[in-house]
Amino acid sequence: MKILLTGSTGQVGYELERSLQGIGEVVAVDRSRMDLADLDQVRSVIRAVRPTLIVNPAAYTAVDKAESEPELAYRVNAEAPGLMAEEAKLLGAAMVHYSTDYVFDGSDPAPRVEGDATGPLNVYGASKLAGEQAIAAAGIPHLIFRTSWVYGMRGKNFLLTMLRLGRERDELRVVNDQHGAPTWSRTIADTTALMLAQAGAPDSAWWQQHGGVYHLSSQGQTTWYDFTRAILETAGIACSVLPISSAEYPVPARRPAHSVLSSARLMAHCRLPQWQEALRLCLQQ
Numbered sequence: 001m002k003i004l005l006t007g008s009t010g011q012v013g014y015e016l017e018r019s020l021q022g023i024g025e026v027v028a029v030d031r032s033r034m035d036l037a038d039l040d041q042v043r044s045v046i047r048a049v050r051p052t053l054i055v056n057p058a059a060y061t062a063v064d065k066a067e068s069e070p071e072l073a074y075r076v077n078a079e080a081p082g083l084m085a086e087e088a089k090l091l092g093a094a095m096v097h098y099s100t101d102y103v104f105d106g107s108d109p110a111p112r113v114e115g116d117a118t119g120p121l122n123v124y125g126a127s128k129l130a131g132e133q134a135i136a137a138a139g140i141p142h143l144i145f146r147t148s149w150v151y152g153m154r155g156k157n158f159l160l161t162m163l164r165l166g167r168e169r170d171e172l173r174v175v176n177d178q179h180g181a182p183t184w185s186r187t188i189a190d191t192t193a194l195m196l197a198q199a200g201a202p203d204s205a206w207w208q209q210h211g212g213v214y215h216l217s218s219q220g221q222t223t224w225y226d227f228t229r230a231i232l233e234t235a236g237i238a239c240s241v242l243p244i245s246s247a248e249y250p251v252p253a254r255r256p257a258h259s260v261l262s263s264a265r266l267m268a269h270c271r272l273p274q275w276q277e278a279l280r281l282c283l284q285q
């Protein structure tokens, strides 16, 4: 199996490059080789590589910036994945894609299941939802993993931000009214590989039976405030943390209050760690 992997410089893409080695021959392309904002380039790279499987963790992930760059966010998060799916169809290839808890409006505190009504509150979430819909519309074998609050020891993420700020400052103010599940990039990559090992080639019956959208998050839930406390405590950093409301932390994009995902569908296939366990393992690296 020949795998075209995008976004290999990102948190999830970096881990995938390693996790997918056992699944097939990985052709990793970064932005310099395939810019998702350049749809002609996306098409020509896919036609040159001729993959059996496209794995697409590349995305426009700057949630606040997206509010002032909606066109670019939609091109990268919706049009490019839609085009990848159309090209996959021509090749008889399958596609793995990633989406977000921010497709939900967060009004319901109960964990969201895959079929629940969506209602993104911000441009990023809306553009990611449009990407999901474009892939589904192509009618190809596909897996879309919706994950949440991704962190790891590289790239830009909340964990690294808090480790830095916690060392620099005496006190942090962190929102305590947004609920979700922090998810380690390695959990996402390893789970992807596990599912692909079960799935087999794009023409196998597995895709018909088990394809579609899956929620993929750590188990349990927390708030950004409690996550920060756990990060600092686990890393042994002394810094006081003050819980605040979202209103006290003004930013351009609205975030959902409750975006906990139920990963029950996925857990019929594999195990997912508690968020505290994954955090501990990540910080041990």
Ligand SMILES: NC(=O)C1=CN([C@@H]2O[C@H](COP(=O)(O)OP(=O)(O)OC[C@H]3O[C@@H](n4cnc5c(N)ncnc54)[C@H](OP(=O)(O)O)[C@@H]3O)[C@@H](O)[C@H]2O)C=CC1
Pocket (backbone or CB within 6 Å): 006, 007, 008, 009, 010, 011, 012, 013, 030, 031, 034, 035, 036, 037, 056, 057, 058, 059, 060, 061, 076, 098, 099, 100, 101, 128, 146, 147, 148, 149, 150, 151, 155, 156
């Ligand atoms: N980060 C999070 O908290 C969450 C992420 N997700 C989803 O998970 C997936 C993986 O996210 P994650 O790894 O965290 O994202 P990162 O922000 O860590 O990485 C994004 C990747 O996309 C690449 N990229 C961005 N714009 C372009 C472009 N125009 N052309 C080519 N490549 C581009 C980046 O390249 P470069 O290094 O050149 O910028 C980088 O490799 C995404 O689909 C995201 O929407 C879902 C929930 C939470």
Ligand SMILES: Cc1cn([C@H]2C[C@H](O)[C@@H](COP(=O)(O)OP(=O)(O)O[C@H]3O[C@@H](C)C(=O)[C@@H](O)[C@H]3O)O2)c(=O)[nH]c1=O
Pocket (backbone or CB within 6 Å): 061, 062, 063, 064, 099, 100, 101, 102, 147, 148, 149, 150, 157, 158, 161, 172, 173, 174, 175, 178, 224, 249, 255
């Ligand atoms: C740095 C900082 C942030 N915050 C708040 C802002 C925000 O509400 C929350 C988290 O900050 P972030 O900017 O990391 O959050 P955000 O960029 O919204 O993270 C999201 O990214 C996208 C890509 C996703 O798909 C989501 O699942 C989610 O992970 O913490 C504080 O309250 N205090 C602080 O000192």
Ligand SMILES: [Mg+2]
Pocket (backbone or CB within 6 Å): 061, 062, 063
């Ligand atoms: Mg962010």
